[in-house]
Amino acid sequence: MSKERLKKIEISGPGINFDYAHFLPNSPKCGVLHGHSSTVSVTVVGKMVDDMVVEFGELKKMVKKVVDSMDHKLIVCRKYLSHLDNGKVKVEFDGVGGHYEFKLPTNSVYVIEFDSTVENISEHIAARLREMLPPNIHRIHVRMSEGFGKYATSSL
Numbered sequence: 001m002s003k004e005r006l007k008k009i010e011i012s013g014p015g016i017n018f019d020y021a022h023f024l025p026n027s028p029k030c031g032v033l034h035g036h037s038s039t040v041s042v043t044v045v046g047k048m049v050d051d052m053v054v055e056f057g058e059l060k061k062m063v064k065k066v067v068d069s070m071d072h073k074l075i076v077c078r079k080y081l082s083h084l085d086n087g088k089v090k091v092e093f094d095g096v097g098g099h100y101e102f103k104l105p106t107n108s109v110y111v112i113e114f115d116s117t118v119e120n121i122s123e124h125i126a127a128r129l130r131e132m133l134p135p136n137i138h139r140i141h142v143r144m145s146e147g148f149g150k151y152a153t154s155s156l
């Protein structure tokens, strides 16, 4: 039986970053609407195909596509939204200092299924990459910062 050649590659660095707004109603500090600048690095482990796990340029393109779709948006859990007419959504929550309610264009909002913690956002990025990457990739690790010196890593 031939040994499977599993290898690991990583991309990070300039251009793989995004800025976003969010709120975490249950957090004493993050229970207000505020923003973060994040960097992302992605490590993939997979079987070698033609002596490569995946071409760096291809991987970077996929990661950029995902992070660019979230850039300068309000990342928000579906449970806080209600849809209005004319391409608008209403966002509502009880956070630090009281009740928040605002209406904004649908295309300025990026909806996820869980509260927008760095743990959940990095997992969401990993799940989107899983759909795009070829089947020889066995494992995806997404490391994402939330401001300076704070990181979460999600593995799928």
Ligand SMILES: [Zn+2]
Residues within 6 Å of the ligand: 022, 030, 034, 035, 036
């Ligand atoms: Zn925050």
